[in-house]
Structures are given as C-alpha cells and as structure tokens.
Amino acid sequence: MAYDLIVIGSGPGGYVCAIRAAQLGLKTAVVEKRPTYGGTCLNIGCIPSKALLHASECYEEAGHTFGKMGIGVSGPKLDLRAMMAFKDQGVDGNVKGVEFLLKKNKIDGFHGHARIVAPGRVEVKDADGKTQSLEAKSIVIATGSDVARLKGIEIDERRIVSSTGALSLPEVPKQLLVIGAGVIGLELGSVWRRLGAQVVVVEFLDGILPGMDAEIRRQAQRLFERQGMSFRLSSKVTAVDTTGKRLKATIEPAKGGSPEIVEADVVLVAIGRVPFTDGLGLDEIGVKRDERGRIAVDHYFATSVPGIWAIGDVIAGPMLAHKAEDEGVALAEILVGQAGHVNYDAIPNVVYTYPEIATVGKSEEELKAAGIAYNVGKFPFTANGRAKVNLTTDGFVKILADAKSDRVLGVQLICADAGNMIAEAVLAMEFGASAEDIARTCHAHPTLSEAVKEAAMAVAKRSIHM
Numbered sequence: 001m002a003y004d005l006i007v008i009g010s011g012p013g014g015y016v017c018a019i020r021a022a023q024l025g026l027k028t029a030v031v032e033k034r035p036t037y038g039g040t041c042l043n044i045g046c047i048p049s050k051a052l053l054h055a056s057e058c059y060e061e062a063g064h065t066f067g068k069m070g071i072g073v074s075g076p077k078l079d080l081r082a083m084m085a086f087k088d089q090g091v092d093g094n095v096k097g098v099e100f101l102l103k104k105n106k107i108d109g110f111h112g113h114a115r116i117v118a119p120g121r122v123e124v125k126d127a128d129g130k131t132q133s134l135e136a137k138s139i140v141i142a143t144g145s146d147v148a149r150l151k152g153i154e155i156d157e158r159r160i161v162s163s164t165g166a167l168s169l170p171e172v173p174k175q176l177l178v179i180g181a182g183v184i185g186l187e188l189g190s191v192w193r194r195l196g197a198q199v200v201v202v203e204f205l206d207g208i209l210p211g212m213d214a215e216i217r218r219q220a221q222r223l224f225e226r227q228g229m230s231f232r233l234s235s236k237v238t239a240v241d242t243t244g245k246r247l248k249a250t251i252e253p254a255k256g257g258s259p260e261i262v263e264a265d266v267v268l269v270a271i272g273r274v275p276f277t278d279g280l281g282l283d284e285i286g287v288k289r290d291e292r293g294r295i296a297v298d299h300y301f302a303t304s305v306p307g308i309w310a311i312g313d314v315i316a317g318p319m320l321a322h323k324a325e326d327e328g329v330a331l332a333e334i335l336v337g338q339a340g341h342v343n344y345d346a347i348p349n350v351v352y353t354y355p356e357i358a359t360v361g362k363s364e365e366e367l368k369a370a371g372i373a374y375n376v377g378k379f380p381f382t383a384n385g386r387a388k389v390n391l392t393t394d395g396f397v398k399i400l401a402d403a404k405s406d407r408v409l410g411v412q413l414i415c416a417d418a419g420n421m422i423a424e425a426v427l428a429m430e431f432g433a434s435a436e437d438i439a440r441t442c443h444a445h446p447t448l449s450e451a452v453k454e455a456a457m458a459v460a461k462r463s464i465h466m
C-alpha cells in the first residue's frame with residue numbers, strides 16, 4: 001500500500017501529526033505497536049496519572065477539608081479496586097477517542113511493530129508475527145520514550161516499579177520509596193501519600209524539581225513536607241535488596257560516604273525517561289542520533305536521511321505531550337509546504353501535585369545567568385479572595401519582566417489549578433505582552449486568576465490587594 005505519509009507511533013506527537021496531515025490532504029497511515037492508540041500519554045502517562053491525582057485529591061479533601069466547610073462525612077473509605085477501575089475507564093474513553101478521530105480523518109491504522117527498511121518503506125510485524133510492507137513518500141518517527149533505568153536495580157513492576165507499575169499497585173504500600181524528585185516521582189508520590197503510604201523521596205541533587213525556579217522549588221518542598229512527604233536530598237540509592245519480605249534500599253550521600261539502609265514495601269524508580277528507538281532499524285539506514293540517543297533533527301524536524309522526520313519525546317526538548325503535539329502539527333504543515341513552527345520559548349511545564357506548579361519562560365536563575373536585567377512582581381494567594389474562601393491559600397504568582405521593555409520573560413505559579421491558569425501567561429508570552437498588558441487586562445472576580453493580574457501590577461509596584 002502506498003501513502004503520502006506513514007507515522008510510526010500514535011502518541012500525542014504521532015496521532016496529532018497524522019490528523020493534521022490528513023486534514024491537509026495527505027493519504028496517511030499510523031503504525032502502533034500497542035493494542036490501543038494514544039501512546040505513553042494516554043495509556044500509561046498523563047491521563048491515568050491525572051485520573052489518580054484527581055481521585056486521591058478528592059479522597060484527601062473528603063477526609064480533611066469537607067468538615068471545615070460544614071460537610072459532615074464519616075472517614076472516607078478507600079476502595080482501591082474501584083479507583084483503579086475509574087482510572088482505567090478514563091484511559092479507555094481517551095484511547096477510543098483517538099481511534100475515532102483517526103477513522104474520522106480516514107487515516108489507516110496498523111497494529112504492529114514498525115521497522116524502516118529503507119527510506120519510503122516500512123515493514124510492520126503484528127503480534128502473530130505476520131509482516132506487511134507499506135510505502136510512503138514521507139515517514140515520521142514518533143516512537144516516544146521509555147523509562148530510564150538504574151544500573152543494578154531491576155524493575156519488576158511489582159515491588160520495584162516504574163511509573164507504569166505505580167499506576168496500578170494492587171494495594172497501598174505502607175512505605176513507598178521514590179527515587180527521583182522530578183515531576184513523575186512527586187505526582188505519583190503524592191497519589192500514594194494521599195491514599196495512606198509513608199513516602200520518602202530520594203534525590204541525587206540538592207533540591208527537588210531540578211531545573212525549575214529556585215523559589216518555587218523551595219516553596220514546593222516546604223508544602224510537600226507539610227503534607228507528610230519526606231525528602232533525602234543529595235543522596236543516591238545504590239542497591240535494593242529484594243530477598244526479604246520488605247525491600248531494603250541502600251542510600252548513600254551523593255558525593256559518597258557511609259551507606260544507610262531504608263526499608264520499603266515498594267520502590268518507585270522515577271529518574272526520568274529516555275528516547276525509544278528499539279527495533280526501528282535506524283542504524284541500518286543511517287539515521288543519526290545525538291549523544292543522548294535522541295534522533296538528531298534540523299529546524300524542520302528532518303533527520304539525517306531524506307524523507308524521514310522525527311518529533312516528540314524521541315527528539316531533543318522537553319518530554320511533554322503538548323510539545324509533541326505542537327511538533328506534530330508543525331511538521332504536517334511543513335510537509336505540505338506551509339510554515340509550521342513551534343515556539344520553544346513558550347512551552348508550559350506543569351506539575352499536577354497539590355498545589356500545582358506551572359511555569360513558562362525563564363526562571364530567575366536563567367535570567368541572571370544570561371545577564372538579563374529584570375523586574376519581579378509577586379502576589380501570594382493568602383491575599384486572593386477566592387483562594388481564601390476555597391481554603392487554597394498556599395502559593396504565589398511570580399512574573400519576571402524585562403527591566404527595560406517590561407516584556408514578560410517568565411511566569412511561575414504555585415497554587416491550586418496552576419495548570420489551567422498558566423494558559424494566560426503562555427498566551428501573553430506568545431503575543432510578546434508586557435507585564436503592564438496583563439495588569440491592564442480585566443480579570444473576572446472572584447477568581448484565582450486575579451492573582452496573575454496583581455503580580456503583573458506588582459512588577460510596577462502598584463498591586464492593589466497587598
């Protein structure tokens with residue numbers, strides 16, 4: 001069968017690229033090795049983790065916050081099987097949604113492992129071992145990423161789990177040891193802490209959420225500690241003994257020193273993700289990769305082999321679903337001669353804990369390192385009317401604006417619903433707005449978003465409610 005475009009992988013990069021290509025008139029096929037479409041994001045990533053974060057937050061609120069609002073509930077009871085079924089239903093609805101969209105756009109779907117045998121030729125091997133050959137003018141690699149592993153600590157997805165196992169534990173562990181204080185470790189650590197686990201997070205670096213604005217990182221750590229999570233910073237897990245009933249993890253100072261043994265029922269390895277290109281045949285056809293195993297692409301997502309392109313987690317840049325989606329759209333448009341483009345300076349980054357953390361643009365540390373003079377406007381949620389009545393006064397908004405032009409260079413939020421609220425800041429940055437533009441924009445009252453306006457006013461030292 002001959003196509004204009006074959007997309008390998010149906011995650012947010014692949015399926016979105018395929019849909020946009022079909023909209024633009026390209027005869028398109030998608031090959032996916034999983035039984036369902038949607039990739040990591042829908043099957044074992046964004047969607048199931050957010051379902052569990054939502055359900056566990058409701059559980060915690062029912063136990064701790066309802067009473068403060070005059071809602072009497074006797075101690076909420078956890079039915080973990082039902083919560084997992086709720087999560088699975090959410091995943092099912094989403095992956096079926098992608099299947100529907102592919103059909104609606106007349107995209108042919110193939111289930112099986114794809115290998116590029118030559119530019120323009122893809123071989124698909126299905127679960128029964130049957131192979132078929134497909135041809136296309138262009139091939140897009142959107143094969144995503146896989147869990148990064150720690151040498152000597154074998155993931156069995158039962159007691160030593162990756163994020164995938166941590167999304168489906170059959171019971172709440174008494175003690176959960178999380179290796180890695182990044183987004184995934186903190187989100188899944190939060191889920192299990194809310195459901196009753198004692199959570200210890202071990203981090204090699206000297207702070208949580210590496211790469212984010214330092215003030216946000218410090219505040220987040222304080223709040224997570226207040227919730228009962230504990231952190232072992234500047235430390236590394238060097239071994240996990242699985243021989244006994246309980247796991248025994250060896251923790252050492254990052255710089256070396258005397259080891260300590262910490263017991264746990266489950267260990268979650270959450271040290272990051274690595275690009276996934278296994279079995280694609282890249283070496284045979286000469287597709288180049290960078291020093292971190294990511295497929296090397298130019299500004300237009302072209303690989304070193306003409307006719308073969310790559311997007312999403314498998315190339316450089318933040319490993320985020322919306323980044324992959326935007327690259328999918330941009331590439332489809334480039335393939336038909338349009339000016340597809342992704343603005344990497346305005347990609348939001350969200351941690352879906354409580355409070356949520358959402359950032360876009362530069363941190364203070366990045367601006368200092370680049371020698372850019374900036375003004376800071378900050379506003380705390382303790383001074384926001386809606387946050388007060390919602391009992392969600394944790395956190396603040398911080399806006400960083402260029403000292404000369406007032407152009408917004410970075411926005412950091414730590415608060416309830418930050419993931420939704422960051423959209424305003426992203427739009428402002430996309431349009432090159434100044435802090436004054438945000439300050440002079442009418443915001444509905446009473447909303448948490450008024451804190452963004454107040455922070456923008458604070459850049460010029462004129463916030464009203466502080």
Ligand SMILES: Cc1cc2nc3c(=O)[nH]c(=O)nc-3n(C[C@H](O)[C@H](O)[C@H](O)COP(=O)(O)OP(=O)(O)OC[C@H]3O[C@@H](n4cnc5c(N)ncnc54)[C@H](O)[C@@H]3O)c2cc1C
Nearest residue numbers: 009011013033039040041045046114144312313319320321
């Ligand atoms: C627990 C967790 C939570 C996350 N939460 C968020 C979040 O809240 N927000 C966010 O933005 N990001 C989140 N992410 C990251 C997000 O899932 C990824 O950035 C996103 O899925 C990348 O999309 P992609 O299309 O590049 O690849 P993927 O979604 O990884 O999809 C790649 C697909 O390619 C298929 N494939 C691979 N090789 C082949 C082959 N040879 N033949 C056929 N098919 C193949 C795979 O089976 C897979 O389905 C999370 C990730 C995890 C693990």
